[in-house]
Amino acid sequence: xxxxxxxxxxxxxxxxxxxxxxxxxxxxMFGAVIAFQNFIPGIPxxxxxxxxxxxxxxxxxxxxxxxxxxxxxxxASMKIIAGLIVPVTFALILNEVRTRWFKRWVQTVxxxxxxISWVILSGILTTMLSLDGIINRIFGLxxxxxxxxxxxxxxxxxxxxxxxxxKEFGFSAIVYLAALAGINPALxxxxxxxxxxxxxxxxxxxxxxxxxxIILLSxxxxxxxxxxxxxxxFNLYNPLVYSSGDIIDTYVYRVxxxxxxxxxxxxxxxxxxxxxxxxxxxxxxxxxxFANYRIF
Numbered sequence: 001x002x003x004x005x006x007x008x009x010x011x012x013x014x015x016x017x018x019x020x021x022x023x024x025x026x027x028x029m030f031g032a033v034i035a036f037q038n039f040i041p042g043i044p045x046x047x048x049x050x051x052x053x054x055x056x057x058x059x060x061x062x063x064x065x066x067x068x069x070x071x072x073x074x075x076a077s078m079k080i081i082a083g084l085i086v087p088v089t090f091a092l093i094l095n096e097v098r099t100r101w102f103k104r105w106v107q108t109v110x111x112x113x114x115x116i117s118w119v120i121l122s123g124i125l126t127t128m129l130s131l132d133g134i135i136n137r138i139f140g141l142x143x144x145x146x147x148x149x150x151x152x153x154x155x156x157x158x159x160x161x162x163x164x165x166x167k168e169f170g171f172s173a174i175v176y177l178a179a180l181a182g183i184n185p186a187l188x189x190x191x192x193x194x195x196x197x198x199x200x201x202x203x204x205x206x207x208x209x210x211x212x213x214i215i216l217l218s219x220x221x222x223x224x225x226x227x228x229x230x231x232x233x234f235n236l237y238n239p240l241v242y243s244s245g246d247i248i249d250t251y252v253y254r255v256x257x258x259x260x261x262x263x264x265x266x267x268x269x270x271x272x273x274x275x276x277x278x279x280x281x282x283x284x285x286x287x288x289x290f291a292n293y294r295i296f
Contacts, residue, residue, distance in 0.1 A: 035267040041260075055267035064251070066267060071157075072247040075228040078161045080221045086169040087216060091176035092206065096198070107177075110170025125163055126150065148237060153244040160245065164232060175217065178209055183209040196232035219287040223280035228270050248272050 035055055059065045084161040090110070097103045113121070128134050129149040135144040149155045187205045196204070230249035237245040246254075248268060256265025 015241040030258070031170065032266065032270050034262055035270045037263055039266075040260040041262075050265075055263045056271065059264060059267050059271070064246075067243060068246050068248055068268075071244060072226055072228045075157055075160055075233075075245075075247060076225050078157065080218075081226065082161055082165045082213070083168060083172060084218055085222070086165050087172040088176055088210075090169055091173040091180060091210075092202065094177065095180045096172070106179070107170070112170075113167040114171035116167070117232040118229075118235050121163065121167060122232070125159070125236065129159070151238060151240040156241040156245045160229070160233060160236065163236075163259050164229060175197070175213060179210040179213040180206065194205055216287055219283050222283035222286070223276060225279055226276050 005007065013047065031045070035051060036052060038051050038054075039043075039045075039048050094103060094106060097106070129147045130136070133147070139146070147155065149159055174285075187209075188201055191201050191205060226248060228249070230247070230248040230253070233245055233247050234250050234253070237250065248254065252265045252269045252272075254266070255261045
């Protein structure tokens with residue numbers, strides 16, 4: 001009797017989250033039928049003209065969609081690679097620090113950007129990277145002409161990736177720091193007795209000790225190959241950098257909500273979702289094979 005009461009309590013705790021999930025994630029999925037319609041606002045969704053795969057054919061024919069998919073894959077891939085290398089490197093360096101107060105202070109400082117929204121950070125970056133911003137002023141001290149960073153296709157992708165890594169690497173490093181804390185200290189003591197230096201211990205103990213975590217997170221990140229970060233790009237990009245910075249999510253927003261091409265926007269978003277599901281399934285398969293990670 002007592003256990004059944006606790007079970008009801010737990011289900012009541014889950015209820016708000018389940019209602020939120022149903023209202024904002026499951027029910028809107030029925031709107032995917034717009035991708036197969038010549039959607040006209042004001043007409044009930046099941047009375048719209050059905051046009052089959054015409055929106056998908058048109059999507060594959062226009063140059064914009066090809067550029068958008070390419071930009072998304074490039075930016076997301078750069079983020080995944082940098083988002084793996086930088087947190088691992090930071091965790092390894094921080095693990096070597098022996099002064100506890102300094103270690104905690106550094107952790108606190110690098111965690112903070114994770115909790116700041118891209119709306120605020122984009123304003124900071126826009127100010128710093130403007131023609132009279134601090135970056136161009138520093139360049140001016142060395143005789144370098146001012147650069148329009150956020151209006152330059154050569155710089156924009158690197159700014160997107162660099163700012164994303166700066167915002168998230170401290171928080172992402174938590175997992176690797178936890179993995180490092182789980183390595184048996186006796187291994188380091190035995191290595192010291194054998195005369196191993198820091199680099200030898202790093203190579204033969206530390207890296208193998210967290211390798212399973214690295215493999216797991218890197219394989220799971222494959223599911224995000226089509227998620228380049230809507231909030232960040234939307235707040236930083238402009239028409240001058242569409243050719244290098246326009247991604248699927250911003251394209252769907254602009255085509256659907258700004259240009260009112262609802263069928264085309266829905267078809268692009270639906271295609272992205274289907275590919276993302278396949279990539280997620282592949283990533284879990286790889287995680288199960290190489291890191292022995294399973295959910296089911």
